Amino acid sequence: MTMTTQTLNFINGDFLPARSGKIFENRSPVDGRLLAMVAEAGEPEVDAAVRAARAALAGPWGRMAIAERVDLLYAVANEINRRFEDFLSAEVADTGKPASLARHLDIPRGAANFKIFADVVKNVPTEFFEMSTPDGKGAINYAVRVPKGVVAVVCPWNLPLLLMTWKVGPALACGNAVVVKPSEETPSTATLLGEVMNAVGVPKGVYNVVHGFGPGSAGEFLTRHPGIDAVTFTGETRTGMAIMKAAAEGVKAVSFELGGKNAGIVFADCDFDAAVDGIGRAVFANCGQVCLGTERVYVERPIFDKFVAALKLKAEAMKPGRPEDPATGIGPLISREHQNKVLSYYRKAAEEGATVVTGGGVPNMEAGVAGGSWIQPTLWTGLPETSVIVREEIFGPCAHLRAFDSEDEAVGLANDTPYGLATTIWTGNLSRAHRIAPKIEVGICWVNSWFLRDLRTPFGGSKQSGIGREGGVHSLEFYTELRNVCIKL
Ligand code: NAD
Numbered sequence: 090m091t092m093t094t095q096t097l098n099f100i101n102g103d104f105l106p107a108r109s110g111k112i113f114e115n116r117s118p119v120d121g122r123l124l125a126m127v128a129e130a131g132e133p134e135v136d137a138a139v140r141a142a143r144a145a146l147a148g149p150w151g152r153m154a155i156a157e158r159v160d161l162l163y164a165v166a167n168e169i170n171r172r173f174e175d176f177l178s179a180e181v182a183d184t185g186k187p188a189s190l191a192r193h194l195d196i197p198r199g200a201a202n203f204k205i206f207a208d209v210v211k212n213v214p215t216e217f218f219e220m221s222t223p224d225g226k227g228a229i230n231y232a233v234r235v236p237k238g239v240v241a242v243v244c245p246w247n248l249p250l251l252l253m254t255w256k257v258g259p260a261l262a263c264g265n266a267v268v269v270k271p272s273e274e275t276p277s278t279a280t281l282l283g284e285v286m287n288a289v290g291v292p293k294g295v296y297n298v299v300h301g302f303g304p305g306s307a308g309e310f311l312t313r314h315p316g317i318d319a320v321t322f323t324g325e326t327r328t329g330m331a332i333m334k335a336a337a338e339g340v341k342a343v344s345f346e347l348g349g350k351n352a353g354i355v356f357a358d359c360d361f362d363a364a365v366d367g368i369g370r371a372v373f374a375n376c377g378q379v380c381l382g383t384e385r386v387y388v389e390r391p392i393f394d395k396f397v398a399a400l401k402l403k404a405e406a407m408k409p410g411r412p413e414d415p416a417t418g419i420g421p422l423i424s425r426e427h428q429n430k431v432l433s434y435y436r437k438a439a440e441e442g443a444t445v446v447t448g449g450g451v452p453n454m455e456a457g458v459a460g461g462s463w464i465q466p467t468l469w470t471g472l473p474e475t476s477v478i479v480r481e482e483i484f485g486p487c488a489h490l491r492a493f494d495s496e497d498e499a500v501g502l503a504n505d506t507p508y509g510l511a512t513t514i515w516t517g518n519l520s521r522a523h524r525i526a527p528k529i530e531v532g533i534c535w536v537n538s539w540f541l542r543d544l545r546t547p548f549g550g551s552k553q554s555g556i557g558r559e560g561g562v563h564s565l566e567f568y569t570e571l572r573n574v575c576i577k578l
């Protein structure tokens with residue numbers, strides 16, 4: 090008889106099942122096998138987690154000197170690195186992504202997100218102003234930063250550890266306590282992080298994890314809980330709207346990193362091979378499940394046909410396969426449900442008369458993995474900008490390509506979207522890059538690169554891609570409150 094393991098909630102330093110006994114399945118996207126049953130937190134568990142977090146703020150965590158807190162966060166980063174292979178296996182099992190990708194991106198960033206924000210809070214100055222007063226004696230003002238309180242962290246499934254720690258790192262560095270709601274698709278690394286917190290001595294209740302879904306489940310219970318002070322969320326724009334409504338009750342602060350429909354712009358003067366490589370990564374990395382990924386590619390007309398042909402070769406060279414196989418170029422989508430969504434767009438593209446350059450369906454896979462949520466990398470041309478394929482976020486390994494004739498046209502096309510997350514521009518003319526980059530309505534514009542991240546820089550989305558900026562000192566704007574002290578001399 091095989092025993093199925095249970096992934097538990099982590100509340101006040103303890104791993105706990107749900108009092109209701111409710112559990113749900115965590116299945117592998119590679120072959121559909123059952124990985125674990127997950128304890129679904131109900132209102133009692135969410136309430137217990139929020140209370141534990143609040144109690145932690147009133148306890149040793151709330152009184153801890155910054156230097157000691159910083160040392161604890163360095164210890165968390167070190168312990169993640171010490172247990173690197175455990176985190177890698179858990180992340181790869183939940184997501185099905187190539188182990189090589191998780192090894193160089195997800196897990197190292199999971200550790201770095203604690204280190205970098207510990208460094209930030211260690212070094213950040215506060216402001217000070219002298220002012221004159223009618224009696225000539227003057228006054229001084231200084232600002233102190235205090236933690237926001239209990240922060241709800243609601244996360245997606247595409248880069249589970251990376252995106253969760255991107256919020257938890259700064260929240261803890263600033264002295265808050267957190268309740269994390271990982272995606273129901275990827276519960277494992279957030280749970281494993283509970284072991285790390287206990288191992289290095291982070292006080293009980295500072296880091297809590299509740300598992301479950303969105304509406305009518307842990308996500309909704311957490312975001313509408315009166316005991317939380319702020320919600321930081323990464324996920325779909327539609328979900329952000331629901332969370333914003335929940336957060337309105339009690340006027341909770343929100344920080345949102347939401348969906349995108351990002352443009353890539355390729356000029357004829359680019360380094361052609363580098364551009365094909367860069368756009369290839371932007372379209373296909375993580376099976377297209379990166380919020381910063383490119384789903385609209387605009388290529389200057391003289392190189393359009395050559396570029397489409399080269400990107401087609403790149404797509405067709407990516408071998409789908411098991412995560413641990415070094416020859417694997419692309420993993421599966423996260424779930425059968427998401428596969429159905431992406432395939433529905435593939436069908437719509439055909440119905441709307443797209444030219445299918447490559448892909449458009451499901452690859453033939455060997456019997457052992459045939460139950461996985463596989464998808465072909467897909468490129469289209471020939472659709473109008475009004476097509477749903479060009480307008481809606483698909484979140485799969487696919488893009489529509491279109492030719493343009495002038496800089497202004499390229500900028501106009503890139504900006505013609507309700508989203509505003511990221512753009513990648515490829516050109517050999519840096520004057521041009523400087524000229525157009527600020528005109529693109531996005532939070533981040535890469536030039537001759539993609540997903541190159543300096544964690545000290547502001548990160549976030551414009552328009553419907555988000556609210557607020559996180560990264561470096563910008564994270565302090567959300568995770569702390571400034572209090573001004575004014576002293577009359
Ligand atoms: P999602 O919005 O479906 O779910 C994200 C999280 O929200 C999950 O934990 C889910 O359980 C929870 N949730 C769902 N409904 C909720 C509700 N009503 N109340 C509270 N919680 C709720 O997103 P996803 O499918 O997990 O992730 C993919 C999406 O995330 C894409 O749109 C992608 O662009 C976006 N994303 C954005 C960024 C960014 O930095 N801007 C990064 C990664 C992913």
Ligand code: 6OD
Nearest residue numbers: 247255378379380381542
């Ligand atoms: O690199 C990051 O900090 C970040 N938030 C990346 C987001 C990727 C979206 O899928």
